[in-house]
Amino acid sequence: MQIHEMLRDKYEDVVANARLFFPGLILSATIALAASYLSEHYGGPAMLFALLLGIAFNYLAESPNTGPGIRFSSRYILRIGVALLGARITWGEVQDLGIETVGLVVGGVIVTLTIGTVIARMLKLPRDFAILSAGAVAICGASAALAISSVLAHNEESERNTITTVIGVTTLSTLAMMVYPLLATMLDFDDKAAGIFIGATIHDVAQVVGAGYTISTEAGDTSTIVKLLRVSCLLPAVVAIGFATRRSRTTSAQRVPLLPMFLVVFVMLVAANSIGWIGTDLAAALGTISRWCLLCAVSALGIRTSIGSLAVVGPRPLIAMVLQTVLLAAFVITALLIL
Numbered sequence: 001m002q003i004h005e006m007l008r009d010k011y012e013d014v015v016a017n018a019r020l021f022f023p024g025l026i027l028s029a030t031i032a033l034a035a036s037y038l039s040e041h042y043g044g045p046a047m048l049f050a051l052l053l054g055i056a057f058n059y060l061a062e063s064p065n066t067g068p069g070i071r072f073s074s075r076y077i078l079r080i081g082v083a084l085l086g087a088r089i090t091w092g093e094v095q096d097l098g099i100e101t102v103g104l105v106v107g108g109v110i111v112t113l114t115i116g117t118v119i120a121r122m123l124k125l126p127r128d129f130a131i132l133s134a135g136a137v138a139i140c141g142a143s144a145a146l147a148i149s150s151v152l153a154h155n156e157e158s159e160r161n162t163i164t165t166v167i168g169v170t171t172l173s174t175l176a177m178m179v180y181p182l183l184a185t186m187l188d189f190d191d192k193a194a195g196i197f198i199g200a201t202i203h204d205v206a207q208v209v210g211a212g213y214t215i216s217t218e219a220g221d222t223s224t225i226v227k228l229l230r231v232s233c234l235l236p237a238v239v240a241i242g243f244a245t246r247r248s249r250t251t252s253a254q255r256v257p258l259l260p261m262f263l264v265v266f267v268m269l270v271a272a273n274s275i276g277w278i279g280t281d282l283a284a285a286l287g288t289i290s291r292w293c294l295l296c297a298v299s300a301l302g303i304r305t306s307i308g309s310l311a312v313v314g315p316r317p318l319i320a321m322v323l324q325t326v327l328l329a330a331f332v333i334t335a336l337l338i339l
Contacts (some may be wrong), residue, residue: 024069
């Protein structure tokens with residue numbers, strides 16, 4: 001009898017939570033759908049559309065009906081999306097690139113993370129924003145920004161930092177998608193070198209694919225694999241950042257595990273995909289789910305952001321991200337010319 005009552009109470013708790021989160025989840029998902037439609041039919045990055053549409057619904061951020069679901073989307077749906085990125089990566093693809101290319105990509109990530117953080121700090125930007133922007137530029141744009149933000153201190157300023165970074169890297173990634181193929185041609189790169197340059201420098205995966213295949217099929221294939229190598233750097237980068245910033249959180253409530261569960265799932269999916277346990281169809285399905293989760297999370301972040309809070313940021317964050325982007329491009333170009 002007691003077991004029956006416990007199960008009933010548990011069921012009632014689940015139903016109550018579902019009712020609590022449902023309106024905000026539906027709102028985030030609807031904005032994500034609208035952003036995807038605009039991206040597919042009119043061009044432009046879906047992430048940026050999701051942010052801008054979300055900001056238009058800021059008045060619902062603190063509503064007792066939608067607020068809980070919006071907060072759930074911006075934190076937990078986000079982590080599901082990042083975790084599922086692991087299904088897109090296999091170590092075999094990374095090994096096929098060759099040790100020189102792997103070294104170039106990893107070197108670019110390390111240089112951009114370290115020197116890019118210093119650049120932002122020299123512009124008198126907060127430490128967490130400096131780390132967040134450098135990591136987003138170095139690894140995989142908006143996805144990296146969302147993952148890194150999950151291991152930094154969580155407060156009102158951190159949400160503003162995250163949304164500013166996502167807007168900045170998405171915009172710069174779109175510009176790079178148009179400019180970098182022309183730059184690769186001017187530098188007389190062959191298709192493989194052009195693919196390496198595109199994959200090692202452009203921030204978001206979608207823009208890498210768009211830029212790579214405008215050059216050639218070989219450049220597109222190479223740029224995609226190189227980009228996924230950068231995505232695989234997300235795990236060690238997030239763990240290192242979490243460890244480096246751990247002491248700054250004074251209370252146990254603020255502490256984040258050095259290896260959060262969503263990163264454990266990320267590693268497990270990379271391993272499963274590498275040994276062939278995840279078929280092509282399943283990998284594609286998980287990739288689609290990841291994309292939608294990230295779009296929903298970005299929509300929720302947009303809802304929680306007001307235009308007024310972005311206006312106080314000023315031009316320095318954008319200047320920092322531009323300089324970090326130029327740093328990464330200059331490093332990769334120099335390395336390719338030497339190699």
